[in-house]
Amino acid sequence: MPKSEDDIDLDGVLNEIGQFGRFQVRQYGLMIIPIIFNALFTLSYVFTAGNLDYRCKIPECDDTVTSYHPAWLNNSVPFKNGVPAQCERFRLIANTSLEDFYCDADAFDRSTLAECSDFVYADDEVTIVKDFNINCPHNDWKLTLVGTVNNIGQFIALPIAGYLSDRFGRRLVLLLSVAGSAVFGILRSYATSYEMFIIMEFLDPAIGSTMYTTAFVLALELVGPKMRVSGNNVISCAFSFGEAALALFAMFFRNWRVLLKIIYIPGLVSLPLLWMTSESVRWLLSKGDREKAFGILKKAAKMNGKSLSPAAIESFYPNSEKDSASEELGNAGFFSLLVDAFRSPGLLLRVANCSFCWLTNVLVYYGLSLNSVTLAGDKYLNFILVSLIELPGFLIMQLILDRVGRRATLCTTMLLCGLFCLLAEFIPTENTWLSLIMFLVSKMAITMSFGTLYIYTVEIFPTNLRQSLLSVCSMFGRIGSMIAPQTPLLAKLWSPLPMVIFGGMGITSGLAILQFPETLNIQLPNTVQEAMSMNTDDRNNKDRDQLS
Structure with missing residues (x-):
């Protein structure tokens, strides 16, 4: 029975060239970049669509330069658990004269509530809540919808991206996902409405959702069995640092438009560097492309200061019968x-x-x-x-x-x-x-x-x-x-x-x-x-x- 590329003992070859040498370190160094991007991109909505502390603006009392918690606030808005109401205020007594108005308790009817139309925010943080007027609890669904739409994009795209990756290669899909995600993330920072923001929030992960899984597979398929846990932890730690970096960026860049530019523009800048990524040897072998796979392993062995054994080399140069079987399986x-x-x-x-x-x-x-x-x-x-x-x-x-x-x-x-x-x-x-x-x-x-x-x-x-x-x-x-x-x-x-x-x-x-x-x-x-x-x-x- 003819043999196929599945008979190549790739894990044995990885043992020969080094399970985690300089070549694998280089590959992991490159893969850490999209992993960190994925952490920044995937969870950015936590801060761009984060809720804010705000209260009703009292036009009769709030000056041009407002204070969030002035002394008269208890007279004009109800409090719950020590927090001023966000969307309600006490109605102004109709016969109250605005001349010499001091916002004291006698100026408000504390038995009657009115809805607010303007708001005062606790600090200078700017999210889509402030820019798109997504105020009051009845609009909370608009904020939670952002994260859900982001993940719907990933849900739809992942099986398609998985097929493309197994069909056309991990490296190509990785480059497309980083580039596409970066473009739609930058466009999102220029959104002029909530609807435009939501559309860009969907398209970003719809293109870039496979960034993590592709980088993970590209990295892990090139290490030996004994180093898979270490390799996985390198990737996972990079993601954790990316999450922490997102919170630090959000802490210092408190405007959501600036934050998106800070985290997405490096995605475009990184593309020439990610072009240096090596394709998955296992994927090449599954497609019957032994020549390219052998070239990558030769490069890895040289970089790691190792050499391939005659038996390993021979396995990559089968006779014509093997070639025919490999081609048939690769084209399946x-x-x-x-x-x-x-x-x-x-x-x-x-x-x-x-x-x-x-x-x-x-x-x-x-x-x-x-x-x-x-x-x-x-x-x-x-x-x-x-x-x-x-x-x-x-x-x-x-x-x-x-x-x-x-x-x-x-x-x-x-x-x-x-x-x-x-x-x-x-x-x-x-x-x-x-x-x-x-x-x-x-x-x-x-x-x-x-x-x-x-x-x-x-x-x-x-x-x-x-x-x-x-x-x-x-x-x-x-x-x-x-x-x-x-x-x-x-x-x-x-x-x-x-x-x-x-x-x-x-x-x-x-x-x-x-x-x-x-x-x-x-x-x-x-x-x-x-x-x-x-x-x-x-x-x-x-x-x-x-x-x-």
């Missing part, structure tokens, strides 16, 4: 491969389980991030803390993931996250520091789970469908991120509801994960048959023996 229709894959009930169940796990992880991860700005205290500091708490989570992953395995780590972290989310509701509201600590511990647990899930998803699916199936799972994850911006509204129905939902789904998904196979130290599967054979202990033992 993508959709026919996908249809054949889904004829496997086991793979179909794996995709469904993985998709639910993604939905839960994304919902809880982004839900906790978005709800952090509603916690007591400085919203920028809270967001930075919730971002940086991910770093110790990655450190713990580095220590345990290659010791206890993927399945046990993913299951345990999901269960712990669910438990912490539920326990957070038993903490008294006045104990803000303990609430913040429990919030941070929950975020650290879901971060460990999310980081493990990315590695796991890459390892349980075959090369020729890897990014497409990763995109399918990620697409279902976007359902979670579409719901996440609405969770602050759920708290208005019942304050514990968001955390109860996070906790319940976390525990359920943690138990469902036990149906996955263990993938510790295995070679990445190239075919559906290899991916499904990971359920057997013999396959795992064989791969461990090869790597020992």
Whole structure:
């Protein structure tokens, strides 16, 4: 029977050229750039569409230069929990003379309320709330809709981008996603209406949504099995620093138009640098293009100060019979491969389980991030803390993931996250520091789970469908991120509801994960048959023996 490119022991070749040498460091250095951009772009709406503190403007009392909390304010507007009403004021008594008007209590009818038409803001921060007059609680849906529309764009684009990536290559899709996202982000900064802003908010992720997954796959497919956890943590830490950088930029550039220009213009500037990215060797092999794949590996070996063995070189120069088989497989229709894959009930169940796990992880991860700005205290500091708490989570992953395995780590972290989310509701509201600590511990647990899930998803699916199936799972994850911006509204129905939902789904998904196979130290599967054979202990033992 003729052999195909799947018979090349790529993980063995990576061992020869170095699992994480100078070549991989260079590749990761380049991939960190779009990963940081993705963090900045994906969550920018937290601050561009963030709500503001404002109150009714009292034309009879507010001077040209207004004070947010003047001494007479209690006479003119109702207060709730020590906070002035945003959209209501006491009606001015009709026979009150404006001459020598001192805004005292006798000038207002405290039994009658009137709606406000103008507003005074607490500080100089400018979001779309101020520019597009999205004031008062009945307009809150317009703000939460921004995040949902952003994630609808990702939901629609991810499967398309996954197909394009598996069909035409990771590198091309990465360049297009960074360029497209940057263009629509810059255009959004010039929006003249809420409607124009929303359209640009949709088009940005619709083009750039695959930025993270493509960069992740491009980086991870070029490292050996023993370095996948370290490689994953490099990518994940870059994303966390990107999130923290977003809050810092928002803290210093408090106008949403300026903020968008600051974070999106570097995306266009980076394109010549990203052009230097190497294409995925595994993708080239799956397409039967051994020559280009061998050229990249030769370059990697030279840069790492290594050399390829005669056996490895020979595997890239097969006889004509092998060439014919490789060409036939490389030209196989993508959709026919996908249809054949889904004829496997086991793979179909794996995709469904993985998709639910993604939905839960994304919902809880982004839900906790978005709800952090509603916690007591400085919203920028809270967001930075919730971002940086991910770093110790990655450190713990580095220590345990290659010791206890993927399945046990993913299951345990999901269960712990669910438990912490539920326990957070038993903490008294006045104990803000303990609430913040429990919030941070929950975020650290879901971060460990999310980081493990990315590695796991890459390892349980075959090369020729890897990014497409990763995109399918990620697409279902976007359902979670579409719901996440609405969770602050759920708290208005019942304050514990968001955390109860996070906790319940976390525990359920943690138990469902036990149906996955263990993938510790295995070679990445190239075919559906290899991916499904990971359920057997013999396959795992064989791969461990090869790597020992």
